[in-house]
Amino acid sequence: MTRSRDVSRYSDQALQKLSDDLMAGKRRALSKALTLIESHAPSHRPAALKLISVLEKGQRAPALRLGISGAPGAGKSTLIEALGLFLLEQGHRVAVLAVDPSSRQSGGSLLGDKTRMEQLSCSDQAFVRPAPSGFSPDGVSLGGVAFRTRESILLCEAAGYDIVIVETVGVGQSEAAVADLTDLFLFVLSPGAGDDLQNMKKGVMEIPDCFVVNKADGALLPFARRAASDCRAALQLSGHRPSENAPSGRRSVLLCSALEKSGLDLLWQELQSLKQERLDLGAFEERRLQQRQRWFEEELRHQTMEKLFTKLDAAEPAVEKIRKAVLEGQLGPGQGAQELLELLWKE
Numbered sequence: 001m002t003r004s005r006d007v008s009r010y011s012d013q014a015l016q017k018l019s020d021d022l023m024a025g026k027r028r029a030l031s032k033a034l035t036l037i038e039s040h041a042p043s044h045r046p047a048a049l050k051l052i053s054v055l056e057k058g059q060r061a062p063a064l065r066l067g068i069s070g071a072p073g074a075g076k077s078t079l080i081e082a083l084g085l086f087l088l089e090q091g092h093r094v095a096v097l098a099v100d101p102s103s104r105q106s107g108g109s110l111l112g113d114k115t116r117m118e119q120l121s122c123s124d125q126a127f128v129r130p131a132p133s134g135f136s137p138d139g140v141s142l143g144g145v146a147f148r149t150r151e152s153i154l155l156c157e158a159a160g161y162d163i164v165i166v167e168t169v170g171v172g173q174s175e176a177a178v179a180d181l182t183d184l185f186l187f188v189l190s191p192g193a194g195d196d197l198q199n200m201k202k203g204v205m206e207i208p209d210c211f212v213v214n215k216a217d218g219a220l221l222p223f224a225r226r227a228a229s230d231c232r233a234a235l236q237l238s239g240h241r242p243s244e245n246a247p248s249g250r251r252s253v254l255l256c257s258a259l260e261k262s263g264l265d266l267l268w269q270e271l272q273s274l275k276q277e278r279l280d281l282g283a284f285e286e287r288r289l290q291q292r293q294r295w296f297e298e299e300l301r302h303q304t305m306e307k308l309f310t311k312l313d314a315a316e317p318a319v320e321k322i323r324k325a326v327l328e329g330q331l332g333p334g335q336g337a338q339e340l341l342e343l344l345w346k347e
């Protein structure tokens, strides 16, 4: 039996079987495939890349990719669970991928370390994948995360999940990255959202396609209404500018309560209507095409760097010689780097 850790040993045949099982909707195959693409070991990458290509060829109708972000405590996981269960009732299959941009910087995880979405996880029609820990071998935390998340989304789609939710914590730099992985991007605010809005950096306000003020229930309701009107005012200030991704410039602000499961139908209607609007304008496909182009360019940059560093490691004596010359002032740092690259290039 192939153990999931032995993924580097996948033969073409084994990869084909994994892809067939995954496309037949077998959860174990999906978990195994996700483990393969999340692996940090360089020896696993060729199999992972091959798997992605095989799956893309047999691609089903693409899922709706929905990014959800918001400050810690805004109620993202409660909302995703409630919305996910609502969507299951409508006959959808829902996958949730958590992306944790914080783990590398803080050493702790904002998303991954609590038990989350228990009800959703239990359903046959749902798949919840927590953020993998230590997920960025290259140190470019968000960039590394984005690579693997793109691939994870494709795996979930191939396994028949027609709605893929990508969850992340809104920490300023993660919004743009997640918006770049998804078709629609939803930002969750809490009733005390004044602070959240203030903390949203200039420009970030324009990234979400839709805002939802959660916890619009009980004593929090008036505060939630207030937060929604503050948010509308902030959007007005930021000018509702149309962009390539949001050609009509429409950005709605809704209220919901994940706890009481209210407002979810309106939220879903709004998301569907946004999707339809984009489809009608051709902007939906355009956004995906641009994302694919960026994906290719990032892969190219990433793989070039990787190859180059492997060569650098192998050329240690030459590197040492040039480093010494730079430190002793015989060569300028720029010239030293240039000479080394020329040397590597010739090999």
Ligand code: GDP
Residues within 6 Å of the ligand: 070, 071, 072, 073, 074, 075, 076, 077, 078, 079, 214, 215, 216, 217, 220, 256, 257, 258, 259, 260
């Ligand atoms: P996350 O950090 O954004 O994922 O937030 P959680 O989903 O973990 O929720 C944080 C807290 O807010 C928890 O105590 C939830 O029970 C609470 N919460 C989430 N949604 C609602 C809601 O709709 N109404 C109320 N009153 N509390 C909520």
